[in-house]
Amino acid sequence: ADGTVKIGLIMTYSGQFADLATMMDNAIKLYVKQHGDTVAGKKIEFIRKDSGTGGTAPDVAKRLAQELVVRDKADIIAGFSLTPEALAAADVGTEAKKPMVITNAATAIITTRSPYFVRTSTALPQPIGTLGGWAAKSGIKQAYTMVSDYGPGIDSEGAFQNAFKQGGGQIVGSVRFPVANPDFSAFAQRLKDSNSEAVFIFVPGGEQPAALGKALAERGITPKTMKVLSSGELTNDDALKGLGDAALGIISGWTYDHRHKSALNAEFVKGMNELLGGRNPDQFAVSAYDGIHLIYEALKKTNGNTDGDALINAMKGMAWESPRGPISIDPETRDIIQTIYLRRVENIGGQLGNVEFDKVEKVKDPVKEKMKADGKLTADGLAK
Amino acid sequence: MAEALLTLNDVRAGYGDSVVLDKVAFELPENGSLAVLGRNGVGKSTLFLTIMGLTTFRRGAIVWRGRDITRLTPHRRALLGVGWVAQEREIFPSLTVEENLDVAARSGPWDIARVTDLFPRLAERRGNMGNQLSGGEQQMLAIARALMTNPALLLLDEPLEGLAPIIVEELTAAIRRMIEESGTAIILAEQHAEIALSLTRDVLVLERGAIVHRGRSDAMLKDAATLDKFIGLRLTERISG
Amino acid sequence: MTVTTAPALATLNPRELLRAHVKWRHLETLFWLATLLPFLVAPTYLILGSQIAIAALFALSLDLIVGYAGLVSLGHAAFFGFGAYTAGLIAKAGWGEPITGLLAAAFAAMVLGYLTSFIIVRISHFALIMVTLGLCLLLYEVANKAHWLTGGDDGLQGVRMWPLLGMFRFDLYGRTAFAYSLVVLFGSFLILRRLINSPFGLSLRGIRENARRMPAIGSPSSNRIRTVYIISGTFAGIAGGLLAQTTEFVALDALSFQRSAEILVMLVLGGAGRLYGGLVGALIFMVARDQLADMNPQYWYFWLGLLLIAVIIFLPNGILGGCARLLARWRRRA
Amino acid sequence: MSTPALATRALDKNFASLVVARGIEISLPKGARYALIGPNGAGKTTLINLITGMVRPDGGQILLDSDDITGLEPAARVKRGLVRTFQINTLFPNLSALEAVTLAVCERRGEAGTWWRSLPTYNAAIEEAYGILKTLMLADDCERPTRQLAYGQQRLLEIALALAARPKVLLLDEPAAGVPKDESGELFKAVAGISSDITVLFIEHDMELVFRFATRIIVMVSGAILVEGTPAEIAADQRVRDVYLGQAHHG
Amino acid sequence: MIARHISLLFDGFAYGMLLFVLSVGLSVTLGMMNFVNLAHGTFAMIGGYTTVMLMRSAGWPFFATLPVAFVGAAATSLVLERILYRRLYRASDLDQSLLTIGIVFVSIAAAAYVFGTGQQPVQLPAYLRGRVEFGDFSFGIYRMFLVVAALVITGLLVLGLEYTRFGSRVRACVDNQRMARGLGLNVDAVFSITFALGSGLAGLGGALGIEIVGLDPNFAFKYLVYMLIVVAVGGLASIRGAFVTAAMLGIIDIVSKYYVPEIGAFVLYFVMVSFLVWRPAGLFARRS
């Protein structure tokens, strides 16, 4: 369509991961509210597709991508809550030459599967690897790792262990818990037995962070007795509400927290609070917000030209100030380069929250960096 | 004379769309006794089900002691005093013999003690599950269970089936006592026409869902011709001959 | 009027009575012709079409055990997923030829069916439901654990299919995918239809109606059950294989409880034990879901739920069952 | 003296504390017409369940044509011609009578396993099934679902299914129950008529039928055989009267 | 060393009790009434949200909300029973599953619409959080509370259902509605009450469960499998069975996850399958 640019959104609007979509979709609404719905003289039109039918169904996600292309004539596809969805849809983008902006799915290798993938969320190894490196630097000698037994969990396990070992740390043990796991006490006990100095934890968002935290607390494992390191999920608002003071002192390496101090973020949080009825935005929200920003800017650069390659080229290397801080798109890998914050859970005016006490800037995805080093990556960032 | 216990006026009933009974009408006095005869599939059981309110009712009326109960739910009819012994016994499989009796119990002369000395066998099998009973035991239980409700009218759908002759003797005696002494009314469907007729005062013969003959039981018992015409009792002759 | 008995059939040939149940009706011809319409009227819905055809085949295979043999399974995705991974892995390994791949999927599922059949003949009813579910969940966990092979939760990547028959590549519009799925569905349908209308099919209904009586008429029920279970699993595997080939991707989801439950819902929605029940159910469920989700991506399943409830309340025994009943009533009235 | 068609040796069975079969020894010559009578709960049906393998005996043997079938599956016994009916209807509620009997016939002819031929092509089987239904007065209702048949009709269907298996030894559990007298006469004639080299053992509480059709009578009481004899002997036996017949019956 | 195992066993038991409170209602509706009520989780969810809302918005104390959770779920179920469930008591398992799945869908969407898609964390009163130490044993207080709750529920139900005429009446109505009516039992009333009881228990279970398993709209579906497992292995219609099974599964699950975490995900399912193959009717089958 000449007058309009169609952006197809594929997200888990329903089902188990609906909350992700809630965050992302509202962030997108906010961005449009703030920046209007016309760019370079073209009207932006969103087509929302639910990929959450019955759990995670990549066949659905791929079909939706195909239909967006062939039926709705979408120019750009964005969203992708989960890794399998993105991976399943990779070929569609490649064949149809349509940019696909990933606003959540976090497995490292996704972007190497299609030259039309661009990611504004994060590759998990970015924050986790950073956390591991920091842990070793900060003088922690031993660590134990606990992760959920699925893609992202395994990714972060690897990322943390590598970085931590490179920094001279020692992994004293590790365990993976089943994806569906209502009770963590057995794993808490194992951790306790390890008498490790520190522990790294990755669990997906939802009910598990709180459950795990409580199980640890019941075993007397708190940051006071053992250094607890984790990804952002364990310390997001909902989890902290459930955990209570047991969470005090948990250290996490992550990309975004709504307490991040910047004018832009303040505005962002305010806007999101309105849309979410008081809830604070999280990394999902900010990633989607940036995703749309990227699309807008790219369109401006191409003066509304929606040719796939033109847009992708426009996106490569683009840098801007996000509510989470300065970020940019790595022209080689099309993945995000961003600042990773190290935060500690503290009591802020009667409320638990993450306080940033350190940060590492311009972090790239270590996995792809390694691939590049090993020559496993083509010029345009694809896996050989 | 006192109003009838049960009256059916021009009843048409069946199952779903298919009509089985038509133009069925009769009157049963307090502590009356009625034999319902007819071949397989003429509608005897359907008649009982209809009295219980368990069929699709299409036309006519059922009156209980002057009160129209046509629209009354089955369990209310039972509470009014209609006791029903289903042809297929329909024992509750997941209840013990005792529980089977217990769930039905309502105050009156019949209690567990009394039914179990009518059927001592049941006392012995007290703890068995309903589906762990022999056919005859199930039949006994079905009758006993209906008695536990202390009905004013007892619907007996081929109650003698599968019972040993000696039990049949005792049971028929008991039924006779019930009619004469405790003033319970009965409607009895039975393949052994002679027994049925000897037990009852009135008889009613069904054919393809309609009443084709009504009269006094004793009369019919004597009148071989009619018997032959409607249910055919050649059998007895053949045996004797 | 009096007792309604069938018309005197002494004259009528009993075979006609049975043939009446099995003869191919014009309506069926229409139905299958109608499946070609999407090519003309909805060329942008062909991918959905192919996925409906796949679901239909899956539901049809389930109907064999649920609707006819009366064995409810809540774990049929085990076969679906197993077939899917087989087809996927073969293609990933470099053999992208669809038809042989599909046969391989069928064979794999058959083997799985053979192995599990020993367990399932020993149980029935609720226990059976739970055991089938349990086996499916176990398989799911295995697939998740075997990250090196299946890609675990990330899904199986690198599945590349060769053009069908060396001529038709799997295109963006899903023309090949749809045609391919449809042909496989129709072929399988013909086989299963024949099976249903055979003495074997009758014996299955016998098992459903009264498993206790079967041995008393000399029927080795457990062999029958195992046979049908294996056959059903095989076709479920074919369905899974189709999905893997047409989407060139396999995810754990193919083995999930949701899949098993969803396909059962489709079957019951259409009407179990009715041959076309699974097809109609899959069609209506998937179309409804697609349309509702487009209208209201967040809360569409509210409406889908209402649809299910409405169907079950107003059309017991599923859409076809309900229609059949209404039709019969209408006939009698007339 | 030819080998018995069916014999049991020292059959034992207990349900928990309850003894339902104690040392049961029966022996039915070919073509015999035996009646099995006894008080309710004596163990008659259980005996049939034991013989047909639907209940596993605690001890003892079952011989069919003098080969031991104690270990055989029920279905296998039917294949060898040992067929029974059920006292409590055990039918296929949603199959029509015709379908049910046709199924039974196909099973016997070993055709029920084939899935690549359509049912109506099995001409012979269908005709045979229809014939059986005719003889049992079910032809008119043969395409109605079983559950819609009147109880008596269902009793007849029970027997139709048994006949469809072409039994060598036929065990009937109260076949005439729920069937009007004259028809039950017909029924027994049909059964008796099938062929004189078929062995029949029937449980029946209707003494007229018993005395009319049985050549010999076995009396069971609480799990054990009390006496076996000719109708005359049994009718005369005082013990049998006391525990079973009651006073009404005098031969 | 010993202490570690004691507390492991205890945690397993407590986890079992969690499974129990979540499932016991189902062994009433599915077990006793054998209605395939896949919407059990929906009623649990209703209980959960009741508690959360009362605590958060109305500032009620946790304990005060529990009875309301029970009543809330029971009341809702009564309405649904009247307009939906009742029509399907005689229907096939399949039809029942379809209806209840429909209800699950509707309820998930409704919850997402009303309460949002996020988690609903609750802050329990201090005296229920944390743990107590006996020497070197340490037990979570809330877990102990769960155990007590489960014991109480079991006691009451066993008394009320297995030792009263009501229990056998329910079974009679389930076995054969027609006959039950014919004997003067008010089948509809019996079913309504029983169903309300089952759903009420679900609601209570949901309320008690949040602290450990959290609460979001998907709650209605998420734990269905666990609930079914407990009821199946325990034997339909047996409260005792559900209790013992839940305890057993809980302990097996926790202990195996402790010693062989690699196969943590398999154990529960494996145990279920092998138990059911060994005893298809469940450990404490009531029906014969």
Ligand SMILES: Nc1ncnc2c1ncn2[C@@H]1O[C@H](COP(=O)(O)OP(=O)(O)OP(=O)(O)O)[C@@H](O)[C@H]1O
């Ligand atoms: N559930 C049903 N649905 C439809 N028709 C039925 C149903 N039950 C019985 N019928 C039909 O109603 C008619 C009467 O059946 P009913 O059982 O009342 O006969 P009956 O006189 O009791 O026979 P019997 O002496 O064998 O018990 C029969 O033609 C039977 O086929």
Ligand SMILES: Nc1ncnc2c1ncn2[C@@H]1O[C@H](COP(=O)(O)OP(=O)(O)OP(=O)(O)O)[C@@H](O)[C@H]1O
């Ligand atoms: N599964 C079982 N468990 C326990 N006891 C049983 C079981 N089945 C039958 N019984 C008991 O075994 C005894 C014999 O039963 P059976 O059915 O053989 O009696 P029967 O001789 O056939 O009596 P009828 O003439 O009444 O049919 C009965 O007392 C019955 O209660």
Ligand SMILES: [Mg+2]
């Ligand atoms: Mg009758």
Ligand SMILES: [Mg+2]
């Ligand atoms: Mg018997």
